[in-house]
Amino acid sequence: MAAADVVPSLPTPPPAAGGPRTAPSGRRRGRPSPSERRERNAALRFISPWIVGFLVFTAWPIVYSAYLSFTDYDVINDPTFVGLDNYREMAQDPKVALSLWNTLVYTVVQVPLYTVVGLALALLLNQAGRSAGFFRTAFFIPKMTPPVAVGVLLLLLFNGQYGVVNQVLSWFGIQGPSWTTDQAWIKPGLVLISLWTVGSAVIILLAALRNVPNDLYDAARVDGAGFWRRTRAVTVPMISGALFFVVVINTIAGFQMFTEAYSAYFGAGNSTYRNDAALFYVIYLFQEGFQELHMGYASALAWLLFVVIMLVTLVQLLVSRRLVYYEGEQR
Numbered sequence: 001m002a003a004a005d006v007v008p009s010l011p012t013p014p015p016a017a018g019g020p021r022t023a024p025s026g027r028r029r030g031r032p033s034p035s036e037r038r039e040r041n042a043a044l045r046f047i048s049p050w051i052v053g054f055l056v057f058t059a060w061p062i063v064y065s066a067y068l069s070f071t072d073y074d075v076i077n078d079p080t081f082v083g084l085d086n087y088r089e090m091a092q093d094p095k096v097a098l099s100l101w102n103t104l105v106y107t108v109v110q111v112p113l114y115t116v117v118g119l120a121l122a123l124l125l126n127q128a129g130r131s132a133g134f135f136r137t138a139f140f141i142p143k144m145t146p147p148v149a150v151g152v153l154l155l156l157l158f159n160g161q162y163g164v165v166n167q168v169l170s171w172f173g174i175q176g177p178s179w180t181t182d183q184a185w186i187k188p189g190l191v192l193i194s195l196w197t198v199g200s201a202v203i204i205l206l207a208a209l210r211n212v213p214n215d216l217y218d219a220a221r222v223d224g225a226g227f228w229r230r231t232r233a234v235t236v237p238m239i240s241g242a243l244f245f246v247v248v249i250n251t252i253a254g255f256q257m258f259t260e261a262y263s264a265y266f267g268a269g270n271s272t273y274r275n276d277a278a279l280f281y282v283i284y285l286f287q288e289g290f291q292e293l294h295m296g297y298a299s300a301l302a303w304l305l306f307v308v309i310m311l312v313t314l315v316q317l318l319v320s321r322r323l324v325y326y327e328g329e330q331r
Helices: 034-068 085-092 094-126 129-144 147-157 164-171 186-197 199-210 214-222 227-238 240-255 259-265 281-291 295-323
Strands: none
Touching: 034 295, 085 295, 094 129, 094 186, 094 199, 094 240, 094 281, 094 295, 129 186, 129 199, 147 164, 147 186, 147 259, 186 259, 199 240, 214 227, 227 240, 240 295, 259 281, 281 295
16 A cells, blocks of 8 residues: 555544534532432431531530539539639649549550550461451450449459459469559559450551551561561551551540549449549549539539640640651652
């Protein structure tokens, strides 16, 4: 075929300025169509129970507690506005400082231990193969235990005379301390009993471990990295997002520690403030609000706790920018 017989195909020219255009959509830009409005209204109807519940049971109590924090309110009589008197009283109340210190010490010790134990168990489960499903369930079941039962379990396991923990220590010639009566050992006992519910952290971290690419481990083995080197250089950075989530959630839970300590040390038959080492901040807030009926003062205590948790979480978020790696994020 001659070259002259080949007719090149030319691109179709664009339509002229006055040529035909696409037909208009029939509605103005930005105005939803009738079908879109129906879908939006249906969605609002479906979520309306949640919206009502949030406004009634969350938003309104938050706003009202902020108002009560500036009042003297005993639940029976009408609130009396007192300005900043509740906050001035908090600054002079020694039990506020004591409960904040107990809560801070508990959180600083419990959160790292809880995270490390959860990561260690998750690493073991990641190597378990087919039996991982059984152990995953076994680790998570204790999480379903009611917190009040965990407080009773604390008294049974850590009793200084006949507790299981001290009996096991005696097998190795170690005389166990008085976990539930010695002021120096009350918080360590509470920290150890908190590991009863470590299964939730195990499940989260195990899911993160399953998503780590095997290619990274293969490359590390080729470079001669051992288990600890691979864990530090590959595993921890790749699951740092899940680790950060576990740390933040457990930090907030640590500052809100209440049920286990209250049921063990301040329940029926226990005198008020008998165990100062177990007087956590939320316990003191509960006593002021629901036992002493100082609801205005308790509301001020609640707002102080909110500010403390918010500041601590903000610091954690700022630190996470340097320590947490998210796959696909450009730095």
